[in-house]
Amino acid sequence: MKYRALVWIALLIAASLWSAWQLNAGAIAIDADYLAFVDSGENAASGLQATHRLLTEDNRRALFVVGHDNHDTARQQARDFIASLKALPQTAAINSPVADSDDRGERLLKHYAAHGGGLLSRADRRKLENGQARPIYERALAEIYAPAAMTTGAGLRADPFRLLPAFLRQLQERSAGFDRAIKHNGRSHVPISVRLDEVTTAQRHDWAAAVTAAIDRVHDADAATQILHTGPLFFARAEENRARQEVRRIALLSTAGIVLLALAVFLSWLPVAGLLITIGGGLLAGLTAAVTLMDTIHVIALVFGSSLIGISVDYAFHYFAVHDRLGDGYGNRRLRRILPGLTLGLLTSLIGFAALAVTPAALLTQIAVFSAFGLAGAYLTVVCLLPLLPERGPAPWLHDNPGLMQLVHRHRRLFQRNSARYALLAVWFIGLIALPWWLQPDDDVRVLGYSEAQLVSNSETIQAITGQGGRADFLLIEAADTQTALQLEETIRERLTPLIERGQLGGLIAIADFIPSLQRQRDNRQLVAEKLHAPYADELAAAIGNPVTPPDTDELLRPDRQTLALWPQLDTLLVAQQPGTHLVRLQGMDDADAVDAALADLAGAQRINPVAVVNNALAGYRVWAYVALLLLLAGAAVLLVSRYGRRHGLLTLLAPASGVLLALLATPLLGVTHNFFTTMALFLVFAIGADYAIFLRESHADAFIEQTYLAVLLSLASSLLTFGLLASSRIPLVHDLGLVIVVGLTAAWLCATLSLAAHPDDKEHNPS
Amino acid sequence: MNRRTLLANGLLLILLVGTAAAETTLISLEDDQYISGEFSLERRLNHFEAPLRSHGRFILSAEHGLLWQTEVPVKQTLILSGRSLSRLTADGEVEALTSDSDRVGQYTQLINKLLNGDWSAIESRFHLEDSGSDTDRWHKTLTPDEQGALFQRIEISGGRFVERLSIHKGSQNRDRIEFSDQSLHDGPLPEDIRTLFTATGS
Numbered sequence: 001m002k003y004r005a006l007v008w009i010a011l012l013i014a015a016s017l018w019s020a021w022q023l024n025a026g027a028i029a030i031d032a033d034y035l036a037f038v039d040s041g042e043n044a045a046s047g048l049q050a051t052h053r054l055l056t057e058d059n060r061r062a063l064f065v066v067g068h069d070n071h072d073t074a075r076q077q078a079r080d081f082i083a084s085l086k087a088l089p090q091t092a093a094i095n096s097p098v099a100d101s102d103d104r105g106e107r108l109l110k111h112y113a114a115h116g117g118g119l120l121s122r123a124d125r126r127k128l129e130n131g132q133a134r135p136i137y138e139r140a141l142a143e144i145y146a147p148a149a150m151t152t153g154a155g156l157r158a159d160p161f162r163l164l165p166a167f168l169r170q171l172q173e174r175s176a177g178f179d180r181a182i183k184h185n186g187r188s189h190v191p192i193s194v195r196l197d198e199v200t201t202a203q204r205h206d207w208a209a210a211v212t213a214a215i216d217r218v219h220d221a222d223a224a225t226q227i228l229h230t231g232p233l234f235f236a237r238a239e240e241n242r243a244r245q246e247v248r249r250i251a252l253l254s255t256a257g258i259v260l261l262a263l264a265v266f267l268s269w270l271p272v273a274g275l276l277i278t279i280g281g282g283l284l285a286g287l288t289a290a291v292t293l294m295d296t297i298h299v300i301a302l303v304f305g306s307s308l309i310g311i312s313v314d315y316a317f318h319y320f321a322v323h324d325r326l327g328d329g330y331g332n333r334r335l336r337r338i339l340p341g342l343t344l345g346l347l348t349s350l351i352g353f354a355a356l357a358v359t360p361a362a363l364l365t366q367i368a369v370f371s372a373f374g375l376a377g378a379y380l381t382v383v384c385l386l387p388l389l390p391e392r393g394p395a396p397w398l399h400d401n402p403g404l405m406q407l408v409h410r411h412r413r414l415f416q417r418n419s420a421r422y423a424l425l426a427v428w429f430i431g432l433i434a435l436p437w438w439l440q441p442d443d444d445v446r447v448l449g450y451s452e453a454q455l456v457s458n459s460e461t462i463q464a465i466t467g468q469g470g471r472a473d474f475l476l477i478e479a480a481d482t483q484t485a486l487q488l489e490e491t492i493r494e495r496l497t498p499l500i501e502r503g504q505l506g507g508l509i510a511i512a513d514f515i516p517s518l519q520r521q522r523d524n525r526q527l528v529a530e531k532l533h534a535p536y537a538d539e540l541a542a543a544i545g546n547p548v549t550p551p552d553t554d555e556l557l558r559p560d561r562q563t564l565a566l567w568p569q570l571d572t573l574l575v576a577q578q579p580g581t582h583l584v585r586l587q588g589m590d591d592a593d594a595v596d597a598a599l600a601d602l603a604g605a606q607r608i609n610p611v612a613v614v615n616n617a618l619a620g621y622r623v624w625a626y627v628a629l630l631l632l633l634a635g636a637a638v639l640l641v642s643r644y645g646r647r648h649g650l651l652t653l654l655a656p657a658s659g660v661l662l663a664l665l666a667t668p669l670l671g672v673t674h675n676f677f678t679t680m681a682l683f684l685v686f687a688i689g690a691d692y693a694i695f696l697r698e699s700h701a702d703a704f705i706e707q708t709y710l711a712v713l714l715s716l717a718s719s720l721l722t723f724g725l726l727a728s729s730r731i732p733l734v735h736d737l738g739l740v741i742v743v744g745l746t747a748a749w750l751c752a753t754l755s756l757a758a759h760p761d762d763k764e765h766n767p768s
Numbered sequence: 769m770n771r772r773t774l775l776a777n778g779l780l781l782i783l784l785v786g787t788a789a790a791e792t793t794l795i796s797l798e799d800d801q802y803i804s805g806e807f808s809l810e811r812r813l814n815h816f817e818a819p820l821r822s823h824g825r826f827i828l829s830a831e832h833g834l835l836w837q838t839e840v841p842v843k844q845t846l847i848l849s850g851r852s853l854s855r856l857t858a859d860g861e862v863e864a865l866t867s868d869s870d871r872v873g874q875y876t877q878l879i880n881k882l883l884n885g886d887w888s889a890i891e892s893r894f895h896l897e898d899s900g901s902d903t904d905r906w907h908k909t910l911t912p913d914e915q916g917a918l919f920q921r922i923e924i925s926g927g928r929f930v931e932r933l934s935i936h937k938g939s940q941n942r943d944r945i946e947f948s949d950q951s952l953h954d955g956p957l958p959e960d961i962r963t964l965f966t967a968t969g970s
Contacts, residue, residue, distance in 0.1 A: 142855040148875040153813030545818040
């Protein structure tokens with residue numbers, strides 16, 4: 001016994017050192033991003049990869065609006081704020097009308113001027129196509145003779161009809177509205193778009209905290225200046241802060257509750273220490289498996305895994321509650337008494353985790369690995385270490401307590417009554433038929449989290465001011481090569497422009513807007529030569545008193561690195577390693593049907609709603625969770641039937657299965673959303689519920705049935721305490737998980753004595 | 769009054785008149801005042817042998833901005849307001865020629881500030897130097913504080929009104945604008961002119 005304990009202690013010490021070293025070396029990354037649900041691997045569909053890419057990029061972006069009644073003050077405050085943003089190490093790029101505009105304007109003009117002649121704004125192209133070249137000629141004269149003309153000799157010679165400035169103005173208007181200060185409700189607003197480096201979630205949150213503090217400083221110094229901020233990273237930080245507060249509160253209260261419960265029942269710190277050692281052993285085993293077998297673990301896998309190995313509390317309660325009064329030194333004998341039930345309970349849970357692990361969803365595999373190793377670790381801790389502890393049984397007031405015995409007796413006889421059996425049968429019959437209609441899955445990721453009211457308000461105001469935000473759909477362009485993709489984008493622009501003009505679509509950003517296709521550039525040159533130079537060159541020459549010659553450059557603008565570097569937002573619209581696969585961002589989409597109709601017959605363009613992609617991924621996870629749950633039921637049935645025979649095996653199985661069924665039937669009435677996460681909670685209901693039934697079944701014939709029943713009651717009380725606190729959370733996801741488990745476990749406990757039903761010994765246990 | 773007293777009073781009078789003349793400064797336009805006058809612009813551009821010349825009439829309002837009506841070589845009406853430069857099309861519509869972030873927008877704003885004598889705003893981005901003055905004229909030279917600025921140097925001179933503006937853009941590109949026949953008007957802008965400014969959003 002001592003040898004076994006020493007080996008296990010040595011293993012736990014080695015595991016803790018190994019885990020600490022691995023965590024310190026960054027061998028495993030903890031992912032807190034819901035994007036982890038979107039499969040972005042090499043084999044994933046391009047739509048999924050694109051969604052992942054776009055959402056990853058969005059998570060690195062923040063949008064600010066600096067507002068003031070005075071236009072110049074708004075610009076100056078925006079400049080000052082930009083300086084504080086630049087001082088943060090995570091800031092990669094800033095886009096704003098007041099950020100480096102002198103230099104940026106010059107760089108844009110220089111780069112595009114080298115490719116003049118092929119670049120036309122949409123309006124100019126329309127005019128030339130319709131034979132309306134005169135307004136373009138007159139506009140050129142206005143620009144040339146304006147008192148505030150930036151025209152240089154070289155610029156005028158290369159572009160005598162001043163087509164390039166009009167093209168660049170169009171680009172600035174289309175580049176997400178970040179190149180203009182905006183008047184809204186009589187105030188001037190300067191938009192600032194910020195892109196972060198590829199940093200960790202924690203570093204993003206640090207950045208958000210520093211930025212929030214900088215905004216507070218500005219507001220404190222000048223109440224007339226208002227800085228609004230929005231972006232997924234601010235929402236994520238607020239959500240994480242809220243979750244952290246709630247988890248801290250729940251962990252503190254539930255731990256205190258369980259400790260008090262154990263103290264009240266055992267009147268000793270020793271079982272409390274045993275409980276904590278068991279939980280610690282389980283957590284350590286789960287963590288060691290995670291850092292050894294995985295590169296990344298999602299925070300949801302950690303939370304679920306930690307909850308599942310909370311089952312280990314049941315093992316410890318079971319060990320301490322089954323008290324034989326033999327005194328110290330008989331730990332092994334005590335262990336042998338409960339070992340079959342403990343082992344069967346573990347095996348049942350492991351079947352569930354194995355079923356999860358065979359699903360193709362990475363998140364479920366992570367949960368399975370963490371939980372399986374964690375639970376096995378808790379089991380081994382009970383087996384190896386608890387027998388070494390001195391004997392501490394339940395308090396004297398619980399020994400042969402008539403109340404407890406009465407409860408055991410009544411509960412045991414519950415399913416000997418026909419009414420209870422028929423009622424349960426009716427629930428199963430009606431439940432199985434009604435379930436497909438009764439359950440209304442809602443996989444919408446947006447309803448899971450807690451959104452801070454101030455951030456939501458900020459986001460809505462920014463959307464009203466800039467026209468940005470709202471639904472972030474995009475088009476996936478799949479063409480044979482880059483140039484074909486650009487031409488397709490030009491067709492899309494033509495088709496969607498009427499929708500933009502009618503307000504059904506806020507706008508769109510496509511690479512072809514910034515880098516027209518070579519075909520479009522050649523067409524433009526021909527158009528300019530025929531419709532503008534030929535009829536108006538002489539007239540212009542006379543007006544400026546100098547000769548006018550056509551542009552002498554043959555160079556065309558291509559989507560090379562230099563050009564793309566001028567527009568950071570284009571980077572996200574290229575899908576790496578797939579030439580011809582582009583994205584087109586749709587902004588402020590009010591009418592998705594109109595967009596679909598406009599593009600209906602266009603091959604190679606597919607509209608994608610990122611939220612729908614994530615929701616579909618979650619729906620897929622939910623279906624896999626169903627499959628895993630069914631596999632768990634089948635595996636547990638085989639295990640229990642082989643141990644208890646067909647009748648009692650199936651009755652033992654029926655108890656946790658009824659917990660699952662009743663949770664599915666009852667929780668929608670309490671407003672719980674049925675989704676992947678609440679389906680996963682059913683694993684917990686089944687695993688803990690199975691322990692109740694198995695523990696009772698294992699001790700049905702011995703003198704320890706009341707003590708086993710006490711262990712089950714303690715387990716139920718600790719679970720209701722923990723998960724009842726979860727149900728009090730303001731985070732919808734946490735709240736729903738708590739409710740499902742509370743309802744399911746209560747039902748599983750009620751049905752737990754099914755495992756004892758119709759046993760010949762039943763009548764002998766009637767205390768009366 | 770003896771001769772010495774007369775002499776002293778005479779000197780005092782000369783001194784006062786002289787002081788008054790030396791203090792000739794650019795008039796500060798009130799919101800309900802505007803200036804009208806004529807301009808001639810000579811624009812020298814590198815690679816172009818002949819300078820580009822134009823002349824016409826202008827109206828300057830502190831509240832609304834600058835209306836620039838070219839008569840030669842072509843008839844054009846331009847509206848400079850805040851950071852926006854617009855033109856009046858043949859159809860009577862106002863067409864924007866700037867976006868808020870581009871250099872023309874910044875230049876437009878600077879021109880308005882220069883003609884309004886808004887030196888405090890200009891001083892935040894330029895080094896301002898009084899480059900000599902006589903009894904009824906002043907001269908100022910502006911050099912940008914930062915590298916990569918729009919201009920190398922700006923020279924501006926005038927009396928009650930700005931009379932000459934020379935803008936050196938580098939690479940032999942230079943503008944010279946002369947203002948003449950200027951007069952100050954009390955009262956609001958004529959309705960048709962104000963409508964033009966309103967159409968630009970000013």
